[in-house]
Amino acid sequence: MNLPITWNDVLALGPIAVVFGGTLLLVVLESIVRKASPLMFWVTVGVLAVAAGCALATIGVAGTAFGGTVLTGGYASYFALVFSAGALLVTLLSPAYLLKRATAFTEYYILLLAAVTGMMVMAASNDLVVFFLGLETMSVAFYVLAGFTRQSVTSNESAMKYFLLGAFATGFLLYGMALVYGTLGSTSIAMLRSSAAAHAGEPLFLVGLGLLLVGFVFKVAAVPFHMWVPDVYEGAPTMVSGLMSTGGKSAAFAAFLLVFGADVLQSAAPIREVMAVLAALSMIVGNILAISQTSVKRMLAYSSVAHAGYILTGVIAANADGANGVMFYLLAYTLMNVGAFGVLSILETASVENVRIDDLAGLSRTRPWLAGLMALFMFSLTGIPPFAGFFGKYYVFTGAIGAGYTWLAIVGVIMSVVSAYYYLRLVVVMYFQEGSPDQVGTATGIGLASLVLPAIALLALGLLPSTIVNLTMQCF
Amino acid sequence: MIAEQLLFAFLAACAVTTAVLMVFQRNPVTSAISLIGNFFCLAALYLLLEAQLLAVLEIAVYAGAIMVLVVFVIMLLNVGDEVSLSFRPNLRMIAGGVLMVAFLLELLYLFTMAPGAGSIVVAAMRPSGLGTVESMGHALYSGFLFPLQITGLLLLIAVVGAVILAKRRLS
Numbered sequence A: 001m002n003l004p005i006t007w008n009d010v011l012a013l014g015p016i017a018v019v020f021g022g023t024l025l026l027v028v029l030e031s032i033v034r035k036a037s038p039l040m041f042w043v044t045v046g047v048l049a050v051a052a053g054c055a056l057a058t059i060g061v062a063g064t065a066f067g068g069t070v071l072t073g074g075y076a077s078y079f080a081l082v083f084s085a086g087a088l089l090v091t092l093l094s095p096a097y098l099l100k101r102a103t104a105f106t107e108y109y110i111l112l113l114a115a116v117t118g119m120m121v122m123a124a125s126n127d128l129v130v131f132f133l134g135l136e137t138m139s140v141a142f143y144v145l146a147g148f149t150r151q152s153v154t155s156n157e158s159a160m161k162y163f164l165l166g167a168f169a170t171g172f173l174l175y176g177m178a179l180v181y182g183t184l185g186s187t188s189i190a191m192l193r194s195s196a197a198a199h200a201g202e203p204l205f206l207v208g209l210g211l212l213l214v215g216f217v218f219k220v221a222a223v224p225f226h227m228w229v230p231d232v233y234e235g236a237p238t239m240v241s242g243l244m245s246t247g248g249k250s251a252a253f254a255a256f257l258l259v260f261g262a263d264v265l266q267s268a269a270p271i272r273e274v275m276a277v278l279a280a281l282s283m284i285v286g287n288i289l290a291i292s293q294t295s296v297k298r299m300l301a302y303s304s305v306a307h308a309g310y311i312l313t314g315v316i317a318a319n320a321d322g323a324n325g326v327m328f329y330l331l332a333y334t335l336m337n338v339g340a341f342g343v344l345s346i347l348e349t350a351s352v353e354n355v356r357i358d359d360l361a362g363l364s365r366t367r368p369w370l371a372g373l374m375a376l377f378m379f380s381l382t383g384i385p386p387f388a389g390f391f392g393k394y395y396v397f398t399g400a401i402g403a404g405y406t407w408l409a410i411v412g413v414i415m416s417v418v419s420a421y422y423y424l425r426l427v428v429v430m431y432f433q434e435g436s437p438d439q440v441g442t443a444t445g446i447g448l449a450s451l452v453l454p455a456i457a458l459l460a461l462g463l464l465p466s467t468i469v470n471l472t473m474q475c476f
Numbered sequence B: 001m002i003a004e005q006l007l008f009a010f011l012a013a014c015a016v017t018t019a020v021l022m023v024f025q026r027n028p029v030t031s032a033i034s035l036i037g038n039f040f041c042l043a044a045l046y047l048l049l050e051a052q053l054l055a056v057l058e059i060a061v062y063a064g065a066i067m068v069l070v071v072f073v074i075m076l077l078n079v080g081d082e083v084s085l086s087f088r089p090n091l092r093m094i095a096g097g098v099l100m101v102a103f104l105l106e107l108l109y110l111f112t113m114a115p116g117a118g119s120i121v122v123a124a125m126r127p128s129g130l131g132t133v134e135s136m137g138h139a140l141y142s143g144f145l146f147p148l149q150i151t152g153l154l155l156l157i158a159v160v161g162a163v164i165l166a167k168r169r170l171s
Helices: A007-013 A015-032 A039-058 A074-100 A107-123 A128-146 A153-184 A189-194 A203-220 A228-235 A238-259 A262-267 A269-291 A296-317 A320-347 A368-382 A388-402 A406-432 A445-463 A466-473 B002-024 B028-048 B052-077 B079-084 B091-112 B133-141 B145-166
Strands: A063-065 A070-072
Touching (some): A007 A070, A015 A039, A015 A107, A039 A074, A070 A074, A074 A238, A107 A128, A107 B145, A153 A189, A153 A228, A189 A262, A203 A238, A228 A296, A238 A320, A262 A269, A296 A320, A296 A406, A320 A368, A320 A388, A368 A445, A388 A406, A388 A445, B002 B028, B028 B052
Antiparallel strands (some): A063 A070
16 A cells, blocks of 8 residues: 655645644643743634634535545535534633632643544544554543642542443444444445445354444443443543533544445344434433432433433434434534533532532522623523523434334424423523522623623524524535 | 564564463463564554554563562562462353454454445655654644643643552551
8 A cells, every 4th residue: 555645735724723733732832831831822723713714714614534444524524513612612611610619730731632623533534543543642640630720529429430331332333333443344334334234144243243233232321331421520530521512522423424324224124223222312311300300410410311312313314414414413513512611610619519409599690791601501501492402412313213103203292392391491490499599609790701602602593593504515 | 674574474463373372371471472583573553554663662561560560560569479360251251252252253354345445544654754753743742732742731641640559557
């Protein structure tokens, strides 16, 4: 294999090259600048903003680079945009939160940018090897970030649990890849999709796909591999949970959609049926367990399991509607969930590490802005129009009905109604219950601004969903 | 051909035995030694596949460097106290064991009796000269250049993470 690899390949990477370079730059800067200097924070913000701009600029031209192992433009750029937007909001909300936790170490930004690099590589992978390395880069960064507040026992527990279970899931993923490679003789994802029909009858190929599925289902946090989610999200620093539940999930779904594309699912019928059952179970288990939670973070964790179920519905549909739905949903979910975790990170104080739902009573009177924003994010998570969350669900369920999975769409709609109970309960507690939430924290200017931004975006996407759908349509 | 198959069967049996021993040994040091045995069996299997460089690396990196680390950690932590760790079977373990056996039987069926089982190995053919340093280098710096760079980032992040989590005092 003699492939001419030139600088053009590096340039074609676009946003990946920017965050990759940014991570290396931060490692060097970290050893030069003073520890208390805000420079690292601003460089991270700058790198993510440039990456987002770069992604937006390259979204129209899809191609491959590095001898066809990496996708560039189009699909990869769209997800790069989602990741950099989510990570930018998380970065903006982080300094105030880290100060409260007494862990304002600049290494945080190195790990954050590395996680984003991993996510982008996953969404751009056209080879199972590339996908695996992207996944590991993201996961290793997240294992460390989850345990970033070292003095906190729950943070340690979170990191340990995530690491052990994540490594175990990686084993399944690798074994699946090995079996798929054994049947195809290639690790290329493009080849996996194009030759899936020819190999669909081979049991070994199906077992390989099944093992891959186990790894993916763990990473997107769907039933039955969701056990780690509440503990990890609760123990990890709040903004890290925010990034894990949005960027991490989106990256896993982006690769999921690449590997389990329409060709693969249509020829591997048993895998598709298993996925449909898992999606239904995720929606049911996630929503029902979320009802009984008292901690807001745990509630959001179970809600993220339920959302994995909704999004999985779009993957199973294996048609254009479903794929567009998944892409739109992930953008909307990133905005609303980062927003919800952002509000929590502001409300937490050095003494109140874990905000309970009762702590929010009467919040509308003492912190009207925060209460209003939280209510908006909750409405969007429920899927109430005109917020973007509604159209996400609308597209994935339309896709499922189009593919003949009407029962799955019905389960999804019923479970969305169930979810209204716990999302709206938060709004009721904030607005209609008496309480004195004086112990909770207050927002800084920059914190409030980085919450208003996703709120405006959610409203805009909900009113004009076609702007994004036109973008996602080009990616196929 | 038959000699190769016999050798493979012997090495595979050794590899599985040492792997099982590694998990079930109560004493961490014997566990570590079983692991070394496993690494050597794997290296020999790589040689059978004509992957010479991988075999050498397996011994140098795993049996050499990583095992030294493992043994050091065992010595420094003085894990001797944990030998008495109790092992009581409960419902979960039994369910896990049943699932494991079912999975093993399924794989056994797939590789031996399922329709098309014979053709499986054909796809992952081995090009001649795959295992030499030259061909590995060629592959790493042409087709797999991007994965190689990402591996570099992955290792860098692992180092940064280890420092963060293990440093005695953070300022």
